[in-house]
Amino acid sequence: MNTRFTKILATLTFGLAMLWGLTFIGTAVSHLTDDGAVCVQTGFWANATLEGGLPVGEGVDASSSAARLCQNSPSAAQRAADLGSRLPWTLFASIALLLFSRLLDAVVSQGPFTDKVARRLTVLGWFVTVGTPLAGLVVGWSESWLVDSMVPMGGSGLSVSDPQVLILPGIAAVILGKIMREGVRMREDLEGTI
Numbered sequence: 001m002n003t004r005f006t007k008i009l010a011t012l013t014f015g016l017a018m019l020w021g022l023t024f025i026g027t028a029v030s031h032l033t034d035d036g037a038v039c040v041q042t043g044f045w046a047n048a049t050l051e052g053g054l055p056v057g058e059g060v061d062a063s064s065s066a067a068r069l070c071q072n073s074p075s076a077a078q079r080a081a082d083l084g085s086r087l088p089w090t091l092f093a094s095i096a097l098l099l100f101s102r103l104l105d106a107v108v109s110q111g112p113f114t115d116k117v118a119r120r121l122t123v124l125g126w127f128v129t130v131g132t133p134l135a136g137l138v139v140g141w142s143e144s145w146l147v148d149s150m151v152p153m154g155g156s157g158l159s160v161s162d163p164q165v166l167i168l169p170g171i172a173a174v175i176l177g178k179i180m181r182e183g184v185r186m187r188e189d190l191e192g193t194i
Contacts, residue, residue: 003108010104017097024090031083038074038082040146041066069150078149084142088135096131099124113187118180125173132167136160 043066071078103120110116140159 014101020094037070039070042147081142081146088138092135122177128170
């Protein structure tokens with residue numbers, strides 16, 4: 001096994017985790033102290049016709065797929081909802097990279113097929129599997145609430161934001177971690193028998 005490459009990768013992922021963490025903190029602090037407008041984009045009015053709004057040719061129908069709403073002098077709740085629509089994925093990425101870095105550190109220190117590596121892989125898998133829909137729900141709810149606070153009749157409703165496809169690698173990591181754990185147990189039983 002190439003431990004030099006794994007060490008470099010572990011250091012790189014740890015550095016990226018710290019960078020994402022600092023981005024999370026910096027964005028939160030700067031946005032809380034900012035007094036600018038809060039904006040959100042919504043697809044509630046998807047395919048709304050733009051009657052007389054665009055100079056289009058004869059026989060051309062113009063429609064809108066999204067509306068951008070901005071609130072000048074937003075309330076504290078609107079500012080918090082704006083943060084809720086921006087920050088969850090940054091925090092998710094930071095923690096996932098940190099867990100991956102710890103997994104790689106365990107591989108370097110003990111080898112790839114150990115109980116510690118299997119446990120860390122399972123923890124990473126569960127975090128990605130549960131954290132993906134949770135972060136998506138926070139972002140979707142925050143955006144929905146922000147739209148409703150600006151356009152009460154909007155009725156945008158609760159939604160879950162993308163990318164929910166990350167659940168699949170999370171489940172795969174959980175399963176692989178369980179398989180590795182069973183393999184480690186079987187190897188230890190075999191070594192005890194011999």
